[in-house]
Amino acid sequence: MPALGIQALKRRIRSVENTAQITRAMKLVAGAKLRRAQERAERSRRYFDTIRETMARAADSAGSMTKSPLFEAREVRREGFVVVSSDRGLAGPFNANVLRLTAEQMRRSPGTVAVFAVGRKARDAYRRRAVPMLGEFIQLGDDPHYFQAKAIADAIMAQYLAGDVDRVTLVYTEFINAMIQRPKAVSLLPMSPEDLKSGAGAGAVSVQYVFEPDPETVLADLVPRYVEVLLYGALLESKASEHGARMTAMDAATKNSEELLRTMTLTRNRLRQAAITREIAELVGGAAALE
Amino acid sequence: MADYPLTVVTPEGVVYEGPVTEIILRGSEGDLGVLAHHMPLVTAVLPCVLHVVETDGTRRRFALGGGFLEVGREETVVLADTAEPSEQINRSRAEDARRRAQERIDRGGVDLDLARARAALARAEARLGALDGE
Numbered sequence: 001m002p003a004l005g006i007q008a009l010k011r012r013i014r015s016v017e018n019t020a021q022i023t024r025a026m027k028l029v030a031g032a033k034l035r036r037a038q039e040r041a042e043r044s045r046r047y048f049d050t051i052r053e054t055m056a057r058a059a060d061s062a063g064s065m066t067k068s069p070l071f072e073a074r075e076v077r078r079e080g081f082v083v084v085s086s087d088r089g090l091a092g093p094f095n096a097n098v099l100r101l102t103a104e105q106m107r108r109s110p111g112t113v114a115v116f117a118v119g120r121k122a123r124d125a126y127r128r129r130a131v132p133m134l135g136e137f138i139q140l141g142d143d144p145h146y147f148q149a150k151a152i153a154d155a156i157m158a159q160y161l162a163g164d165v166d167r168v169t170l171v172y173t174e175f176i177n178a179m180i181q182r183p184k185a186v187s188l189l190p191m192s193p194e195d196l197k198s199g200a201g202a203g204a205v206s207v208q209y210v211f212e213p214d215p216e217t218v219l220a221d222l223v224p225r226y227v228e229v230l231l232y233g234a235l236l237e238s239k240a241s242e243h244g245a246r247m248t249a250m251d252a253a254t255k256n257s258e259e260l261l262r263t264m265t266l267t268r269n270r271l272r273q274a275a276i277t278r279e280i281a282e283l284v285g286g287a288a289a290l291e
Numbered sequence: 292m293a294d295y296p297l298t299v300v301t302p303e304g305v306v307y308e309g310p311v312t313e314i315i316l317r318g319s320e321g322d323l324g325v326l327a328h329h330m331p332l333v334t335a336v337l338p339c340v341l342h343v344v345e346t347d348g349t350r351r352r353f354a355l356g357g358g359f360l361e362v363g364r365e366e367t368v369v370l371a372d373t374a375e376p377s378e379q380i381n382r383s384r385a386e387d388a389r390r391r392a393q394e395r396i397d398r399g400g401v402d403l404d405l406a407r408a409r410a411a412l413a414r415a416e417a418r419l420g421a422l423d424g425e
């Protein structure tokens with residue numbers, strides 16, 4: 001820290017105090033929002049698990065016959081990446097981590113790449129890099145709703161079916177706990193029936209279901225919903241992670257401010273004490289000269 | 292009458308859970324009712340009114356926004372995009388939604404997403420149906 005005059009130091013202390021107050025408030029807000037996002041993710045789990053089990057059973061009964069083009073693997077000329085970021089910054093390495101993982105995945109892609117940007121940070125980043133953008137979804141708010149996930153999923157599936165992309169990978173941040181969030185890439189499209197079957201639980205084979213009108217049709221109806229709910233889950237996990245990351249970052253910022261305040265207050269007191277001592281010394285010196 | 296456990300679940304959470312004696316809803320192949328000991332069945336569900344009869348005879352209605360029905364040996368699950376209990380439905384909003392959807396369909400035009408407009412109409416009608424007990 002540069003040597004400051006006592007006035008400048010006082011001003012700086014006040015400024016750091018204000019910053020600490022803001023970061024402390026942001027930390028508390030992030031904590032409250034984190035709990036909400038976690039609850040919502042918890043509530044969506046039942047739906048997700050049930051739809052996955054039902055799909056596994058339908059895929060089992062349908063055998064290799066599938067009516068949905070979302071199952072067809074094509075030669076990958078262009079790969080789409082759904083990148084889930086946040087609208088706001090000040091969340092530590094949250095956005096940087098997602099973008100880094102996406103960059104790694106892109107390098108491995110056999111064809112050209114394109115992006116579906118979720119959140120302002122991803123949109124801005126890929127706009128700067130001039131990566132072709134197939135869709136941007138910003139300002140989803142702090143509580144992502146299912147219909148928002150559905151709108152994004154619909155756009156992705158439409159582009160996939162139109163042949164704009166031959167494969168779609170989803171990159172989001174997995175929420176492990178308030179301290180740990182991990183960027184994760186999963187394959188979204190095409191779906192593979194084998195993946196679904198491996199997800200079937202132990203009870204999957206014990207009951208023979210009747211599918212109306214037939215397993216292939218039911219499966220074809222289920223697939224878009226599965227993609228939607230996968231995306232919804234990713235939005236919720238990313239949101240929880242964002243708040244977790246912000247909480248951690250703001251906690252660190254608050255601690256740093258406090259440390260800074262401690263040393264600056266110490267310096268200020270020393271300076272003030274030195275000034276007082278000097279004044280006394282001058283007075284004493286002056287008095288001695290008069291005698 | 293024999294009962295069986297029913298769960299109505301949406302992406303936003305579990306909407307209903309409890310023992311019931313009968314449910315009626317609209318599957319992709321037509322209206323169907325499910326009593327206890329129904330054979331295991333999976334089918335798509337259209338936007339419709341879900342009628343639920345509880346063990347004490349209480350009838351409840353939900354507006355379903357499309358989804359799936361899975362009748363298992365132990366329990367029956369309705370997976371729906373949305374499921375609104377009739378007590379929570381706002382009549383004037385549902386009527387507005389129905390009118391808007393109908394206008395979109397009537398107006399036609401090249402940019403009309405007919406499937407979407409029809410789905411919106413079906414959802415609005417399901418809501419009104421749930422209110423009126425049809």
